[in-house]
Amino acid sequence: MKKLIALLLAVVLVVGLTACATAAPAPAAAEEPAAAATEAPAATEAPAAPAMLKVGIINNPPAESGYRAANVADMEKVFSEANGYQVSTFYSLKNDEQLNAAAQFITDGVDYLLISAAATDGWDTVLANAKEAGVKVFLFDRMINTDPSNYEAAVVSDMAQEGITAVNWLKDQKLDSYKVIHIQGAMTSDAQIGRTAALDAEFTAGTMTKVVQQTATWDEATAKQIVESVINSGEEFNVIYAENDGMAKGAVAALDEAGITHGPGKAVIVMGFDCNKWALRELLAGNWNYDGQCSPFQAAVIDGMIKTLESGGTLPEKKVINEERGFDATTITQADIDTYGLGE
Secondary structure, X not given: OHHHHHHHXXXXXXXXXXXHHOOOOOOOOOOOOOOOOOOOOOOOOOOOOOOOEXXXXXXXXXXXXXXXXXXXXXXXXXXXXXXXXXXXXEEOOOHHHHHHHHHHHHHOOOOEEXXXXXXXXXXXXXXXXXXXXXXXXXXXXXXOOOOHHHOOEEEEOOHHHHHHHHHHHHHOOOOOOOEEEEEEOOOOOHHHHHHHHHHHHHHHHOOOEEEEEEEOOOOHHHHHHHHHHHHHHOOOOOEEEEOOHHHHHXXXXXXHHHOOOEOOOOOEEEEEEEOEHHHHHHHHOOOOOEEEEOOOOOHHHHHHHHHHHHOOOOOOOOEEEOOOOEEEOOOOOHHHHHHHOEOO
C-alpha cells in the first residue's frame, strides 16, 4: 500500500513539474512605427536667361584710320554677347551702302540701330522707317542732318569745334603769311565738314591763302600724292592742314623725299587730327606741330543709355559731346601721349 501511494505521488509530481516547465508565450514583438512618408522636393526650374537685345551697328571700316580702329574695338568690347547683346555690324565708307544695310537691319528686327554715318545727309527715310518699326536709333561719333526726333540720342565729337581749336592755334603762330595745303577727309562726312569750316572762313576772309584744297578720303598714299603735286608745281606753301593723322603722315613722307624741313621752327607747319600715339610721338620729336584730339570712345555711354531705356527710364540728354583738346609740339609730354594717345 505504501508503495502504491508513493507511486501515485511521484506521478503527480512529474505532471506538476511538466506543467511548470511549459514556456510562457513570448510577448508579441512591438511594432516599429512606420516611417513617415516624405515627399521629394519639387524640382525648381532655373530662371530663364534674359533675352538678348538685338543691335545693328553701322560704322566706317577699321582700316580707315587709327582712330576708327580704336572706335571699332571699343564698340566690339561693349556690345558683345557677354554684355547681353546680339550684334550685327556693317562697315562702309559709302553712304548708300550704309543706308541699305540700315534698312536690312530694320527688316531683321533689331531693337537698336547705332550709326556712324559716312555722310550727313540722306538718312531721313531710313530713320523714319526705324521709328515706325519701333527700332531705337543712336548716333555715335558723327552727327546726321535730320530732325532730333528721329533718334534717341547722339554721342559725338564736336567736329566744328575741333576745326576752330586747330585754326585758332594756327593763327596764334603769328606767321607773316599763311599758304596752306588743305587735305580733306571723306567729303560730306561730319568730320570733314567740321574740320574744314573754320579754315574755309579764313580763306574767305583773306587771312590765309588756299594753295590747294583736295580730299584724300582719309588715305595716306593719296595725301602724299597731293603734296607731291604741289611740290612739283613749284608753288610755295608753309602749312599742311590734314584732317587726320594718316593723311598728315603721307604729306610728311612727300616733304621728306623732297628734302623740305617740317616741325617747330622749320619750313612747314604740319597739323593732323585724331591723336594716335605714333602721331603724338612725332610732335614730341619735333617733326609735327599740332594734333587735334578726337575721342573714339562712345560705346560705354550708349550702353548706359540703352540700359536706362530698358529699365523704363528716360534719357537726360539728347546730345553728349566728347571733351577734346589740341596738342602743341612745344608743350606735349610723354604723359600726354600715355593718357590721350590711341593705339600703340
